[in-house]
Amino acid sequence: MVDVIRAWHPEVPQVQEVLHARFDHHAYPAHTHDSWTVLLLDEGAVTYDLDRHDHLATPAAVTLLPPQVPHDGRSALADQGFRKRVLYLDPEWLPQSAVVAAADAPTLLGTDALTTVTDIHSALADPADAFAAECGVLALRETALSRLTSTAETASDAPLARRLREMLDDRLLESFTIAEAAAQLGAHRSHLVRVFTSTFGIAPHRYVIGRRVDRARRLLLSGHSPAEAAAESGFHDQAHLTRHFRSTLGTTPGVFAA
The missing domain is CATH 2.60.120.10 (Jelly Rolls)
Incomplete structure (x- = not known):
């Protein structure tokens, strides 16, 4: 059974x-x-x-x-x-x-x-x-390729990483995929994640979450409610904000605002 x-x-x-x-x-x-x-x-x-x-x-x-x-x-x-x-x-x-x-x-x-x-x-x-799951699947691809193939790409592409960061900053409040970003930037999805992580020391999805939490923190300090901060920072809902806010800052939005 x-x-x-x-x-x-x-x-x-x-x-x-x-x-x-x-x-x-x-x-x-x-x-x-x-x-x-x-x-x-x-x-x-x-x-x-x-x-x-x-x-x-x-x-x-x-x-x-x-x-x-x-x-x-x-x-x-x-x-x-x-x-x-x-x-x-x-x-x-x-x-x-x-x-x-x-x-x-x-x-x-x-x-x-x-x-x-x-x-x-x-x-x-x-x-x-x-978005985090998609980045993880691409990161796992790189791990698997490193074990299963004898060759590996070593070229650095910092300009491409900066272009992705600009896109993430410009579309911080939107939901989109690495696949869409890769198509727009003319790059392979896993290569895009790899060069971003290598250049900035953080995976794209963690960069986005950090930026959104930082935005929510400022909104909370300006008097916005947790629900308003979640909606205006790109989070799916207040529960989504709370989970990542606690993970990043060690407390909940409500406690932080108080």
Whole structure:
């Protein structure tokens, strides 16, 4: 039996589906997906056959299953199920050249991959954080490419980073995607996120949240209510402002204003 906590299609570029589930006894037969499958285990362990080779998935690492490569899956622990969170990403998320490499080595070790995937799921929990989720998916692409390919882009593009920052500043109160920004700036999405983070030391979505929190802080000090500050700072609603305000400044808008 499986207790599915939630399965949905978020409005985030390159994310086809998100699944949070717990399996008590179920074992997957051999099957394939037309998407890249990013598996994060929260409890238990899973043994699986990928392209006729045995592998083990645990909470200590991210598992990356390539599209159209057969795999199965079952609990690796007797009388114990497993709990998982899964991202299904567009087949074009990684180049075709990465499929064979991922089939040979599907485990992404290291805290960077774990942290990135955890942050993506946290952002996907709130539609207002779709921009953060999109940036996370692009950051995960860079991590995966660095493990699966032998070459890497090293060119610096600070002017491009500055153009994106100007766009983020000009459209601070709007909702738009990195995909839209990349199309307007004539750059690849993941390259755009990478050069911005490298140039300014902060990811684009964190830059936007910081600017919006700063704007809300000034509005609160000018006598605006938390609801007004949220609406005039680009946040989805007061709850969205409160969560990021507390995370950034260590207190709520209401307490800060008082």
